[in-house]
Amino acid sequence: DAKTTQPNSMESNEEEPVHLPCNHSTISGTDYIHWYRQLPSQGPEYVIHGLTSNVNNRMASLAIAEDRKSSTLILHRATLRDAAVYYCIPLSGGSNYKLTFGKGTLLTVNP
Amino acid sequence: DAGITQSPRHKVTETGTPVTLRCHQTENHRYMYWYRQDPGHGLRLIHYSYGVKDTDKGEVSDGYSVSRSKTEDFLLTLESATSSQTSVYFCAISGYRESYNSPLHFGNGTRLTVT
Numbered sequence: 307d308a309k310t311t312q313p314n315s316m317e318s319n320e321e322e323p324v325h326l327p328c329n330h331s332t333i334s335g336t337d338y339i340h341w342y343r344q345l346p347s348q349g350p351e352y353v354i355h356g357l358t359s360n361v362n363n364r365m366a367s368l369a370i371a372e373d374r375k376s377s378t379l380i381l382h383r384a385t386l387r388d389a390a391v392y393y394c395i396p397l398s399g400g401s402n403y404k405l406t407f408g409k410g411t412l413l414t415v416n417p
Numbered sequence: 418d419a420g421i422t423q424s425p426r427h428k429v430t431e432t433g434t435p436v437t438l439r440c441h442q443t444e445n446h447r448y449m450y451w452y453r454q455d456p457g458h459g460l461r462l463i464h465y466s467y468g469v470k471d472t473d474k475g476e477v478s479d480g481y482s483v484s485r486s487k488t489e490d491f492l493l494t495l496e497s498a499t500s501s502q503t504s505v506y507f508c509a510i511s512g513y514r515e516s517y518n519s520p521l522h523f524g525n526g527t528r529l530t531v532t
Contacts, residue, residue, distance in 0.1 A: 340520065340521070342521065344460075348525075349507050349523035349524060349525055349526050350460065350507070350509075350521075350523050351523065352520035352521060352522065355520060391459075393459075393460075404462070404465060404473070404475070405450060405462065405465070405509075405511075405521060406461075406462050406475070406476060407452075407459055407460040407461075407462075408459065409459045410459060
């Protein structure tokens with residue numbers, strides 16, 4: 307399974323962009339990169355995923371490095387509701403889709 | 418919201434008693450997971466299933482067993498509950514094999530307290 311490294315915590319101000327990094331240097335060529343977040347007292351929720359190209363959706367953007375060894379989740383304008391723990395997960399179909407989470411990044415958004 | 422329901426939502430039980438948590442899905446997804454979450458540990462995979470009667474261990478499977486006799490239900494059993502199993506348990510589902518674009522969807526969690 308590919309290992310990930312994320313900062314333990316990050317801080318941002320409301321309405322400013324946030325760039326959440328993730329290193330996944332052992333990722334295989336067929337692993338998708340998924341991002342999830344967990345708001346306080348809630349279950350995790352899907353944010354975005356991608357393989358090679360940068361991806362955008364209504365919640366965020368995902369920038370994937372050309373060598374795929376790292377990716378960055380971009381929140382274009384942070385809101386107080388974006389305060390959560392963010393998890394980066396490379397998904398390997400070769401292991402029967404066994405999904406393990408790291409400790410993620412705790413994002414604090416200041417008003 | 419993805420059709421995933423966990424029951425019960427809350428349970429208090431005594432040490433040594435058996436406990437079964439249920440995860441029910443209406444999405445016909447192949448993959449189902451059980452996680453536990455404790456302060457300071459994040460989400461840890463207990464067991465997962467990649468099809469009916471196909472299950473495998475996760476990171477913290479000791480003291481837990483699972484069963485999946487039909488697509489829609491994934492049961493997690495604590496044969497003899499201990500205080501260390503006090504936790505919030507999350508079920509998740511995914512249709513990954515059906516579509517590479519299928520994300521993981523989580524239930525609302527079951528808060529289990531073992532006294």
